[in-house]
Amino acid sequence: MASHSMSDTIGEYLKKLLAERDEEVEIRRSDIAEHFDVVPSQINYVIKTRFTIQDGFVVQSKRGGGGYIRIEKINLMEDSNVFDRLIDSIGDMISQKDEEDILKTLLNNGLLNKREVHMVASILTHDAINVSNYETEEKVRANVLSALLCRLKYEC
Amino acid sequence: MASHSMSDTIGEYLKKLLAERDEEVEIRRSDIAEHFDVVPSQINYVIKTRFTIQDGFVVQSKRGGGGYIRIEKINLMEDSNVFDRLIDSIGDMISQKDEEDILKTLLNNGLLNKREVHMVASILTHDAINVSNYETEEKVRANVLSALLCRLKYEC
């Protein structure tokens, strides 16, 4: 509850900013670091530990002149628990067939439509991923499908 | 919208001109440079980074007396030629930024909706693909994106 570390304080500050600004905020890393008198890379640490997609945040950034970090809060969907169960079932690796079963489940539950299922299925085939190593293929498919389900948990 | 650097500002200015003039505009490099008080070669930088085929633009120019730079916004539905050029631009490997530019172009041309863009984008981030090798990551991204474009070409 109370902030015990500087990272907690910075995290709460950013969340307050988000609440004030329609759940969307853009910062300059060095500004925030200076404001709290920490090194700039601590801002990366705060974001990596407290503003993940699992927490419902989408983060984008740009380097170089005029660079920025943009944080956006997105809302959970009603059926988010379904996604959680499917994510758990994926693990480190997944075959194309098991992946298609998961997509079928999503279709049957009305969480994806036909076009979306076809689209995802067509881009996650063996030929599309096209890495030489069998294990790499199944790992990539698992990572990528998990990332998709994490995103689908949220609106937009 | 958000212009963080002079290059952003110039890019937005040119896009506003395009919108006003039927998505086709011809400029003199030195005029634009003078207008924004930058060196002329910065206009080349802006065009090279913000008016690529991935962004949905075609650029032609002429040197010497009476020289010009002409920018045109492409229409993917009407011109299958530029569609092929877009596919060609992906090649064997592609960065996350270029991939996101392409998805934005597909959205602007009505080939994907917002939700579909979010789905594909979440699949093709650095974190989602999550392979140790940089080259493998860009190759997987290129393969998957090419598969999507090929599918859109024939099924839309």
Next chain:
DNA sequence: ATAATTAAAGTCAACATTAGTCAGAGATGA
């Protein structure tokens, strides 16, 4: 006609300005 001059745009490398990564030191709590 041909050459010289002028008027554009193009290229590239150096430098500037941001954010990201990572390993290790330090702090904290069970």
Next chain:
DNA sequence: TCATCTCTGACTAATGTTGACTTTAATTAT
């Protein structure tokens, strides 16, 4: 004490800005 979380700074990567030099094309002079 041990594991985990926090914090730091050196190094890396990406993006933006500038200016010297090059290339191309039109115009003018011979």
